[in-house]
Amino acid sequence: MRAVLDWLYRASGVLAGVFLVGIALMTLAQVGGRALGLATRSFDDFAGFAMAASFFLGLAWTLRCGEHIRVNLLVHGLKGRVRRAVEIVCLAASLFVCGYFAWYSIDMTWTSYSIGDVSQGLVPVQLWIPQSGMALGLLMLAIALADDLVVALGGSLTSYELAEAAKADAIPSFER
Amino acid sequence: MDQLWVTIVLLGALAVMLAAGIWIAIALLALGFIGMVFFTDSPAGLLMATTVWGSSTSWALTALPLFIWMGEILFRSRISEDMFNGLAPWMDALPGRLVHCNIIGCGIFAAISGSSTATCATIGKITIPELRKRNYDEAMYIGSLAGAGTLGLMIPPSIILIVYGVAADVSIARLFVAGVLPGILLVVLFSGYIAIWALLNPGRTPPRSVRMTLWQKLWEGRFLIPTVLLIAAVIGSIYAGIASPTESAALGVLGALILSASTGGLNWKTFSESVMGAMRTSCMIAFILTGAAFLTVGMGFTGVPRAIAETITRMGLTPGELIGVLTLLFLVLGCFLDGISMVVLTAAVILPSVRAAGIDLLWFGIFIVLVVEAAQVTPPVGFNLYVLQALTRRDMFYVARVSLPFFCLMVAAVAIIWAFPEIVSYLPSKMFQVK
Numbered sequence: 001m002r003a004v005l006d007w008l009y010r011a012s013g014v015l016a017g018v019f020l021v022g023i024a025l026m027t028l029a030q031v032g033g034r035a036l037g038l039a040t041r042s043f044d045d046f047a048g049f050a051m052a053a054s055f056f057l058g059l060a061w062t063l064r065c066g067e068h069i070r071v072n073l074l075v076h077g078l079k080g081r082v083r084r085a086v087e088i089v090c091l092a093a094s095l096f097v098c099g100y101f102a103w104y105s106i107d108m109t110w111t112s113y114s115i116g117d118v119s120q121g122l123v124p125v126q127l128w129i130p131q132s133g134m135a136l137g138l139l140m141l142a143i144a145l146a147d148d149l150v151v152a153l154g155g156s157l158t159s160y161e162l163a164e165a166a167k168a169d170a171i172p173s174f175e176r
Numbered sequence: 177m178d179q180l181w182v183t184i185v186l187l188g189a190l191a192v193m194l195a196a197g198i199w200i201a202i203a204l205l206a207l208g209f210i211g212m213v214f215f216t217d218s219p220a221g222l223l224m225a226t227t228v229w230g231s232s233t234s235w236a237l238t239a240l241p242l243f244i245w246m247g248e249i250l251f252r253s254r255i256s257e258d259m260f261n262g263l264a265p266w267m268d269a270l271p272g273r274l275v276h277c278n279i280i281g282c283g284i285f286a287a288i289s290g291s292s293t294a295t296c297a298t299i300g301k302i303t304i305p306e307l308r309k310r311n312y313d314e315a316m317y318i319g320s321l322a323g324a325g326t327l328g329l330m331i332p333p334s335i336i337l338i339v340y341g342v343a344a345d346v347s348i349a350r351l352f353v354a355g356v357l358p359g360i361l362l363v364v365l366f367s368g369y370i371a372i373w374a375l376l377n378p379g380r381t382p383p384r385s386v387r388m389t390l391w392q393k394l395w396e397g398r399f400l401i402p403t404v405l406l407i408a409a410v411i412g413s414i415y416a417g418i419a420s421p422t423e424s425a426a427l428g429v430l431g432a433l434i435l436s437a438s439t440g441g442l443n444w445k446t447f448s449e450s451v452m453g454a455m456r457t458s459c460m461i462a463f464i465l466t467g468a469a470f471l472t473v474g475m476g477f478t479g480v481p482r483a484i485a486e487t488i489t490r491m492g493l494t495p496g497e498l499i500g501v502l503t504l505l506f507l508v509l510g511c512f513l514d515g516i517s518m519v520v521l522t523a524a525v526i527l528p529s530v531r532a533a534g535i536d537l538l539w540f541g542i543f544i545v546l547v548v549e550a551a552q553v554t555p556p557v558g559f560n561l562y563v564l565q566a567l568t569r570r571d572m573f574y575v576a577r578v579s580l581p582f583f584c585l586m587v588a589a590v591a592i593i594w595a596f597p598e599i600v601s602y603l604p605s606k607m608f609q610v611k
Binding site: 013014016017020021023024027028030031044045047048049051052054055056058059061062063065067068069070071072074075086087089090093094097098100101103104105107108130131134 | 193194195196197198199200201202205206209221222224225226228229232233234235237238241242245419422423425426427429430448451452454455456457458459460462463464466512513514516517
């Protein structure tokens with residue numbers, strides 16, 4: 001189970017990276033195409049879709065790397081059981097919000113699919129295709145939050161706490 | 177229900193969520209959700225999905241991940257290692273000597289990375305041991321690093337300006353061009369302060385230590401100069417109207433890859449690390465923007481921003497007084513929040529007031545970035561102060577004290593652009609329009 005989940009987070013993170021490279025390639029193709037006098041305007045839309053896919057698919061992996069920003073000034077002042085309790089409440093609230101968000105994104109994607117909604121660009125695209133990246137990414141984020149909630153309920157340090165601690169240790173210092 | 181109570185409940189909810197350590201992006205989503213579900217009859221879930229989908233595919237925003245990636249590539253090349261050696265021969269003749277390496281080094285690196293803590297840490301890691309070895313005044317080189325590290329937020333391509341442009345619906349190209357002169361103004365203020373200090377305290381600057389011919393100087397700068405040219409080309413192409421910010425960012429990525437490959441720093445490991453690093457950073461920022469997009473809609477439904485704007489109008493605040501109040505508010509907020517979160521919160525809540533007061537939104541973008549910069553070195557929680565504290569192993573109080581003159585210079589810069597708004601508006605008025 002642990003290995004499968006970790007693989008899923010990483011895989012969707014790598015996919016997000018691939019889409020990031022895709023944005024650059026499409027934009028470069030457009031610049032090159034314009035220089036050669038070819039019509040490549042619809043690449044704007046595709047680059048936008050690739051960006052959305054990259055953003056959402058990367059959410060879970062970014063969470064586990066401890067890179068989503070939060071104010072941890074007060075939380076770091078707490079110790080032991082109180083700290084665990086606050087962390088659990090935060091995770092539960094975040095899981096609710098993200099689960100709700102994921103649910104409605106899946107709903108939106110499903111609606112786009114069933115009514116055959118298409119994008120308004122030069123090349124019409126079935127909207128459910130790019131939207132499924134958002135739905136999938138948010139679902140992964142909700143799973144990652146549930147995962148960490150279980151870990152926190154078990155009394156252990158969550159993935160992002162471990163990552164944050166590792167980063168604090170790595171603050172560049174030449175006098176250690 | 178009374179608008180005032182809605183405002184108080186929402187602000188309280190935000191404060192509690194942030195203090196408890198909920199991720200900022202999720203707190204913004206939750207705040208929009210609370211506003212909608214408790215104070216209106218709108219379908220929150222449906223609006224959440226559609227608003228966010230609309231905001232996350234916008235073409236203007238594609239510049240963000242690309243500029244971050246360009247920075248990640250250059251960050252992993254040899255540029256930072258060569259920064260000191262490349263700059264030192266040119267700076268040694270100035271009054272204040274090698275301390276200027278901090279300012280100029282941060283200025284160049286800022287253009288690459290767009291993150292003030294990364295700028296401060298990377299440049300400081302190289303210059304602090306070198307300056308310490310040469311017996312430079314410690315207060316001076318730590319303070320100048322704290323101040324100049326924040327240049328990352330202003331000098332284009334600036335990530336925070338992209339965020340503001342998207343959140344406030346202001347042209348990113350114009351914002352970039354508008355940031356050039358204020359960025360230079362800050363560099364001049366910082367360097368001028370160092371030079372004047374050195375002239376007033378002649379005994380406290382060590383003698384010249386580097387003497388080189390022009391060819392030697394150019395040779396030492398062989399990795400630095402192409403990078404500076406690349407950044408100049410990126411900004412220049414936006415200014416000249418040849419490329420949109422997204423296109424110039426994509427060309428910047430290509431240029432950075434070529435530069436990195438030609439200096440032998442590019443292999444599969446550094447390439448994939450740069451992609452994943454850029455993906456995580458842009459993902460984090462995009463998530464906050466996503467939350468802010470929904471919050472803006474949610475706030476619009478509750479009518480809170482309009483109520484705040486009306487209250488301010490009723491109070492009869494002049495634009496100058498409004499800016500003064502906002503400056504104080506941002507400096508306080510900056511003790512708890514990072515710059516990007518501050519910008520998106522402002523866009524969601526305070527922008528209608530700013531617009532009602534007749535303040536130019538382009539000018540306001542530069543203003544907010546300047547104040548956010550100053551907030552990075554405000555004790556007790558300026559982010560740059562943390563970095564420098566870790567780097568130098570001095571206590572926070574000392575770092576904050578030596579940074580104070582530079583903090584004052586940044587506040588002075590706010591006053592200067594208020595008195596002379598042309599510093600912001602001149603270049604954008606002269607730029608060429610894209611197509």
